[in-house]
Amino acid sequence: xxxxxxxxxxxxxxxxxxxxxxxxxxxxxxxxxxxxxxxxxxxxxxxxxxxxxxxxxxxxxxxxxxxxxxxxxxxxxxxxxxxxxxxxxxxxxxxxxxxxxxxxxxxxxxxxxxxxxxxxxxxxxxxxxxxxxxxxxxxxxxxxxxxxxxxxxxxxxxxxxxxxxxxxxxxxxxxxxxxxxxxxxxxxxxxxxxxxxxxxxxxxxxxxxxxxxxxxxxxxxxxxxxxxxxxxxxxxxxxxxxxxxxxxxxxxxxxxxxxxxxxxxxxxxxxxxxxxxxxxxxxxxxxxxxxxxxxxxxxxxxxxxxxxxxxxxxxxxxxxxxxxxxxxxxxxxxxxxxxxxxxxxxxxxxxxxxxxxxxxxxxxxxxxxxxxxxxxxxxxxxxxxxxxxxxxx
Amino acid sequence: xxxxxxxxxxxxxxxxxxxxxxxxxxxxxxxxxxxxxxxxxxxxxxxxxxxxxxxxxxxxxxxxxxxxxxxxxxxxxxxxxxxxxxxxxxxxxxxxxxxxxxxxxxxxxxxxxxxxxxxxxxxxxxxxxxxxxxxxxxxxxxxxxxxxxxxxxxxxxxxxxxxxxxxxxxxxxxxxxxxxxxxxxxxxxxxxxxxxxxxxxxxxxxxxxxxxxxxxxxxxxxxxxxxxxxxxxxxxxxxxxxxxxxxxxxxxxxxxxxxxxxxxxxxxxxxxxxxxxxxxxxxxxxxxxxxxxxxxxxxxxxxxxxxxxxxxxxxxxxxxxxxxxxxxxxxxxxxxxxxxxxxxxxxxxxxxxxxxxxxxxxxxxxxxxx
Numbered sequence: 001x002x003x004x005x006x007x008x009x010x011x012x013x014x015x016x017x018x019x020x021x022x023x024x025x026x027x028x029x030x031x032x033x034x035x036x037x038x039x040x041x042x043x044x045x046x047x048x049x050x051x052x053x054x055x056x057x058x059x060x061x062x063x064x065x066x067x068x069x070x071x072x073x074x075x076x077x078x079x080x081x082x083x084x085x086x087x088x089x090x091x092x093x094x095x096x097x098x099x100x101x102x103x104x105x106x107x108x109x110x111x112x113x114x115x116x117x118x119x120x121x122x123x124x125x126x127x128x129x130x131x132x133x134x135x136x137x138x139x140x141x142x143x144x145x146x147x148x149x150x151x152x153x154x155x156x157x158x159x160x161x162x163x164x165x166x167x168x169x170x171x172x173x174x175x176x177x178x179x180x181x182x183x184x185x186x187x188x189x190x191x192x193x194x195x196x197x198x199x200x201x202x203x204x205x206x207x208x209x210x211x212x213x214x215x216x217x218x219x220x221x222x223x224x225x226x227x228x229x230x231x232x233x234x235x236x237x238x239x240x241x242x243x244x245x246x247x248x249x250x251x252x253x254x255x256x257x258x259x260x261x262x263x264x265x266x267x268x269x270x271x272x273x274x275x276x277x278x279x280x281x282x283x284x285x286x287x288x289x290x291x292x293x294x295x296x297x298x299x300x301x302x303x304x305x306x307x308x309x310x311x312x313x314x315x316x317x318x319x320x321x322x323x324x325x326x327x328x329x330x331x332x333x334x335x336x337x338x339x340x341x342x343x344x345x346x347x348x349x350x351x352x353x354x355x356x357x358x359x360x361x362x363x364x365x366x367x368x369x370x371x372x373x374x375x376x377x378x379x380x381x382x383x384x385x386x387x388x389x390x391x392x393x
Numbered sequence: 394x395x396x397x398x399x400x401x402x403x404x405x406x407x408x409x410x411x412x413x414x415x416x417x418x419x420x421x422x423x424x425x426x427x428x429x430x431x432x433x434x435x436x437x438x439x440x441x442x443x444x445x446x447x448x449x450x451x452x453x454x455x456x457x458x459x460x461x462x463x464x465x466x467x468x469x470x471x472x473x474x475x476x477x478x479x480x481x482x483x484x485x486x487x488x489x490x491x492x493x494x495x496x497x498x499x500x501x502x503x504x505x506x507x508x509x510x511x512x513x514x515x516x517x518x519x520x521x522x523x524x525x526x527x528x529x530x531x532x533x534x535x536x537x538x539x540x541x542x543x544x545x546x547x548x549x550x551x552x553x554x555x556x557x558x559x560x561x562x563x564x565x566x567x568x569x570x571x572x573x574x575x576x577x578x579x580x581x582x583x584x585x586x587x588x589x590x591x592x593x594x595x596x597x598x599x600x601x602x603x604x605x606x607x608x609x610x611x612x613x614x615x616x617x618x619x620x621x622x623x624x625x626x627x628x629x630x631x632x633x634x635x636x637x638x639x640x641x642x643x644x645x646x647x648x649x650x651x652x653x654x655x656x657x658x659x660x661x662x663x664x665x666x667x668x669x670x671x672x673x674x675x676x677x678x679x680x681x682x683x684x685x686x687x688x689x690x691x692x693x694x695x696x697x698x699x700x701x702x703x704x705x706x707x708x709x710x711x712x713x714x715x716x717x718x719x720x721x722x723x724x725x726x727x728x729x730x731x732x733x734x735x736x737x738x739x740x741x742x743x744x745x746x747x748x749x750x751x752x753x754x755x756x757x758x759x760x761x762x763x
Contacts, residue, residue, distance in 0.1 A: 046478070046488035047684065049673050050528070076531065077669070090435075091443050098435035099442065107434055109425035130607040151425060153404060158431045161400045173449060179531035181524050183449060192400070193407055232446050240449050241514050243521040247506065250575065256500030258511070258571075262578040276607075304592065309601030313594045342601060352589040364584055368504055380603060389607035393600075 028068075035059070038069050041137060044125070049077040050180070052119060054140030057270075057292065058277040063144050063319065063327040064114070067201055070143035072209040073119055073223065075180030081229050083213045086177075088155075088197070092234035093170065095160025102213055105199060108150040108158075113196065113219070114326040116294045118142040118265050120222035120249050120371035126358070127373055130389045135275040138377065138389060142294070144327035147217050149198030152191050155233065164188075164235050173240045174216055177231035184225045185239035186218065190263075194219045194325075197230065220296030220325040221263040222371070224249055254366030265296035267355050268374035269303055269330070269347035280385030284338035289316075293328045295349035300328040302348040309342030309378060309392045310357070316345070324350075341381040342392055358391065450520040454565035457519065461560035462541025464548040470538050471545045473732075474527045477674065477685050477739045483508075483549040486685055493549040496570065509550025513575055515567050519543050527741055529673040657756070664757025667750045670742070677761045686740060690761050695719050708737040724758075725751055 029036065038053040045051040052073040055065055072078065083102040091097035119141035125131045132138050156172070164170050172191040175183040186195065196217040199206060206212040211228025218225045224244055239245065239261075250260045271291035274280050280287070293300045304313040319329030330345070347355045356364075358375035380390040404427065411424045450456040462470075472481060478489040485491035495505025504510075508518055523539045525531050534542070544559040552570065559567075668677070674686035681688040687700035698705045698713030705713070712735070717723070727734045728751055730744045745751050 043488075047528075047673055076525065076528070077672075089438055089442065089446055091438055091447055097438035097443055099438045100435040104434045108432060109427075111425050129605045133607045153407075154425065154427065157400070157404070157427065158435060160431070167399055167403065175449075179525060179529075181531075183520075183524075189403075192403055194411075234447060234449070236451070238451055238453070240520070241452050241517055242449070243517055243525075246514065246517050246575070247508075247512050252499055252504050252506070254500065256504070256574065258499070258575050259578055260575045262580065264578075264580075266580070304594070311597055311599075311601060313592070313597070342603075346592065348592070351585070353585060354588050354590070354592045356584070356588050360588065368502065380606075390603045391605040393598075393602045393604050 033059075036069060038071060039136060039140075041125075041132070050075050052121070052141060054136045055143050056136050056277075057140050057142065057272050058135040058275045060272070061290065061329070063292070063329050064202060065143035065145055067145065067204070067207045067210065070145065070207075070210065071119070071141050073141070074178065074209070074228070075182050076178050078209040079178045079229055080208060081177055081213065086213050086231075088214065088230060089232045090155055090159040090234075091232070092173070092236050093161075093164040094156070094235050095162045098159045100155070102199070105150055105197065105214065108154050110148055110150050111196065112146055112148050113194075113217075114144065114146045114323045115217060115219045116142055116144040116265075116325065116327045117217075117223045117226055118268075118294070118296075120224060120262070120265070123268075123373040123375070123377075124370045126375070126377075127362075127367060127369055130378075130391045133276040133389050135270055135272050135377075136277060139270040139272075139292075141223070142292075142327075144294075145201040146203070147196055147198040148200035148203075149196035149214075149217060152195040152197055152216070152233070153193075155197060156191065156235070159235075161235065164237075167192075169237065171236045171239050173232075173234040173236050173242075174225075174227045174230065175232050176211070176227045177229040181231075182224070182227055182244055183240060183242040184227060184244055185236070185242070186225060188235075190218070190221070218263075220265060220298075222249065222265060225263065249371060251365065251369040251371055254368065262372055265294070266372065266374045267293070267295035267297065267300070267347045267349040267353050269293035269300075269345040269355060270377050271305070271343050271345050271379060274343070274381055274385070274387050275379055276387045276389055279387050280336065280381060282385075284336050287334060287336040289332040289334070289343065291316075291330055291345050293330055293345070293347035294326070295347065295351075295353070296325060297353065298324045298350040300347055301350050303328070303330040304346045304348075305330075305332040306344040306346070307341045310344055310376070313346065338383055340383050342390070343379040343381060344376050346376055448520075448524060450516040450523075452514040452516045454516060454561070457516075457561045457564055458536040459561045460536035460540050461558055461562075462537050462539070462544050463558040464541075464544045464553065464555050466537075467541035467543070467545025467548070470541050474530075474534070474538075474741045475542065477741050478528060483546055489685070492546055496550075499571070499574065507550065508546050509552060509570060511571050511574070513569055513572050515543070515547075515564065515569055518546060519564075529670060530741070530743065533743070660753050660756045661760060663749070664753035664755070664760075667745065667754045668757055670745075671754075674740070677758065681761075689758055692719050692758050692761075693721065693724065693755070697723075706737055706739045708735050721755060724755060728754065 036056045036059040040048060040053045053071055055071040056069055086102045088100040122141035123138055126138055167188050170188040171185045172188060173183060173185050175181045197214060198217045199214050201210060206215060214230045215228045216226050216230050245260060250258045252258045269291055271289060273290050289305060293303045303316040305316045306313045314332060316330040316332045355374060355376055361375050378390050378392050380388045408424055478486055479492050480486050483492035492508045495507045495510035498505045498510060512518060519539060522542055523534055540559045544557055547553045548555060548557060674684050675689050676682055676684055677689040681690055683700060683703045687703040696713060697717045697719055698709035728745050731738055731740050731742055
C-alpha cells in the first residue's frame with residue numbers, strides 16, 4: 001500500500017499557471033467530458049435534416065438540461081433567423097390582426113417557468129421489444145429548461161378575442177418560419193392557460209436548433225406542438241388537421257382505427273444511472289441509483305424503484321421538485337450486494353396516475369403504436385456491472 | 394381591443410388557479426399582470442401580409458386558392474419534383490415516405506400508413522405539399538402544380554381514374570378512404586381510471602424472467618459514448634462478459650475531411666452555406682454515403698455516373714458511357730441549370746442563379762478529395 005504520487009508529488013497543474021480568463025469568452029465543457037453529447041440513430045429517418053437526436057440523459061444529473069446537449073428535432077433543418085428579421089403575426093378570428101417584432105415581445109410582462117419538453121416518439125422504438133442499448137436512445141428525446149417568455153394569452157388579448165365570439169370549440173393554429181413550418185392546432189382552453197411565447201432558455205437566448213429567436217412552449221404536451229421559429233398564430237373555428245396532427249402523431253389501435261389529438265404526455269420515469277451507457281464501475285457496497293420522472297398532468301408525487309424486475313418496490317427519494325410539468329430527479333441510496341439486478345422505476349403524479357408496464361400498454365393499445373410509450377423500463381445489471389436493455393415477464 | 398366577458402372570466406379563472414398553484418409552490422414565478430386595454434404593442438397586419446402567410450387549408454376546403462390540375466399533368470410534375478424521394482409511383486425511395494397503397498393494412502401488424510390508406514382529409518395533402526414540399530424547395534409550387542400533384546397522388550392510390558382533374562370546385566366533395574378512421578384521444582376513459590390505484594409494493598408477482606434483450610436486435614448505434622456493448626449472441630442465455638468502462642471510448646462526433654488550406658476560407662465558408670441546399674440529397678466528407686443523390690467526394694475530375702451502388706438516371710448512364718468527366722465547366726453549367734444541362738436528370742433542383750454561389754460551391758466541393 002504505497003503513497004499516492006498524485007498527492008505526494010507536486011503536479012504540473014499545482015505549479016504552472018492555467019488558462020487565462022480571455023481564453024474562452026463562451027465556454028465549452030472540459031475536454032474530458034467530450035462524450036456527453038447528443039447522438040443520432042441514423043436508421044430512424046431518411047435524412048439528418050428531417051430527423052431527431054437524443055439528449056445524453058445517462059450522463060447528466062439534477063434536472064436542468066444544458067442547451068448544448070438538449071435533443072433537437074426539426075422537419076426541414078434548423079434555420080438561422082435574425083431577431084431583426086423576426087415577425088410574429090396574430091390573425092384569424094381576432095379584433096385586430098397584429099404583427100409583432102422581436103423587441104415588441106420583450107416589452108410585454110414576462111414569466112419564468114421550468115418545463116420538460118418530450119417528443120411524442122420518445123421510447124417509440126421500444127414498442128416492438130427491447131431495441132436500443134442506452135437511456136440516451138430509449139428516453140433521450142426529452143429536455144427540461146427554464147423558459148422566459150410572454151404568456152400566449154397576453155398576445156391573444158392584445159389582438160382581441162371579441163371576434164372569436166364563444167370561445168368554446170375555438171382553436172389557435174401555430175406555425176414556424178422554417179421550410180416545414182410544422183403547423184399545429186391547439187385548443188383555445190390550453191392557449192389561454194399556460195402556453196408561453198418564449199425567447200430565453202436557461203437564462204440565455206434560445207439556440208438555433210431550439211427555435212431562435214422565439215419558440216412556443218406548450219407545458220406537458222407533446223414536443224411537436226412546441227413550434228420553433230414561431231411566425232404565426234391564427235385563431236380558427238376548427239382544427240386545421242395538418243400533416244403533423246393526422247398522418248403523424250396519431251396511433252393505430254389493433255382494429256385499425258387510429259386515435260388523434262393525444263396531446264398530453266402521461267407520467268413516465270427512467271433510471272439514468274446505472275444504465276447501458278453507465279455501467280456500475282465500482283465494487284459492491286454503497287451505490288446510488290438515480291433517474292428522472294415527469295408528468296404532463298402536473299407534479300410527480302412519488303417514484304418507486306425495483307431491483308428485482310417488479311416483485312418488490314421501494315420508495316425513492318425525490319430531489320427538489322421543480323415546477324409542475326417539469327423533470328423531477330429521484331435517488332435510491334443503498335448498498336449493492338454484487339448480484340445481478342433487474343432495475344425498474346415507476347412514477348406517480350398528482351392525479352394519482354401510476355406509470356404502466358409495457359404489457360399494460362400493449363393490452364390497452366395493441367402493438368402498432370409509435371407515440372406515447374410511457375412504459376416502465378427494465379435494465380438488467382449483471383454481477384460485473386454491465387447493463388443491458390431487456391424486457392421481463 | 395375589446396375583450397368578451399367570457400374571455401375575461403376564463404382568464405380570471407385561470408389566474409386564480411395559478412395563484413393557488415404559485416402559493417403552494419414557492420419556486421414558481423408569480424404570474425405576469427394583465428392590462429385590460431392591452432399594451433398597444435405591435436402594428437396592424439396588412440391585408441397582403443396576411444394573404445402571404447395565412448395559407449392553411451381546413452378540412453372543409455376553406456383557404457384553398459383557385460386553380461386546377463389533372464392526373465396527366467400531375468404525373469409529369471411529380472416525376473420532376475417528387476419522384477427522387479417518393480419514387481415514380483409514389484412508392485417511396487429508401488426511408489422516404491411511401492405515399493400510395495397499404496389499403497386494408499391498418500389492422501395488420503406494421504400497418505402501411507400512406508396518403509391513400511391513412512390520411513383522413515384531402516386538405517392535409519394539399520396544404521402540406523403546397524407549404525412544405527418539395528423538400529429543400531418549399532413554397533415554390535404554384536396552386537395549379539399543387540392541384541396536379543395531389544390529383545396524381547390520388548391516382549397512384551387508385552382513388553381516381555386517369556381522366557380526373559382536381560380543382561377548387563370539386564375539392565370539398567372528395568372523401569378520403571380513411572375519413573372515419575380516427576377517434577379523439579380516449580386515454581382518459583380507456584386507461585386513467587384503471588391505472589390510478591395504489592400500486593403494489595411487495596410480492597407483486599411470483600417470478601420474473603427476461604423475455605427479450607436489446608442484443609437480439611442489435612440496432613444501437615456504435616460509438617455510444619461510454620456504452621459497454623456486450624458481445625452476447627442472440628441465442629445465449631442472459632450471462633455477460635465483463636468489460637470495464639473505459640474513459641477513452643470514442644465520442645461519436647463525425648469528423649469531416651479537413652479542407653485544403655490553399656483555398657480562401659471565406660469562399661469555403663460561403664460554399665458550406667450554399668451546400669445546405671444540397672444536403673437533403675447529397676453527402677460529402679469522410680464516410681459520405683449515397684443518399685437520394687450520389688456522394689460527392691472527389692467530384693471534380695470524377696467520371697460522370699461513376700459512383701458505385703448509385704442508381705443513376707439514363708442521361709447519366711449515357712454520359713458515363715461517353716466517358717464524360719465532371720470538370721469545372723461541366724459542374725458550373727450543370728449547377729446553373731440542372732434540367733437543361735442534363736435533360737432527364739432526376740435531380741429536382743432548379744439551379745444556382747448567382748455567380749458567387751457557383752464559385753463558392755465549387756470551392757467547397759473541391760476541398761473534399763477522395
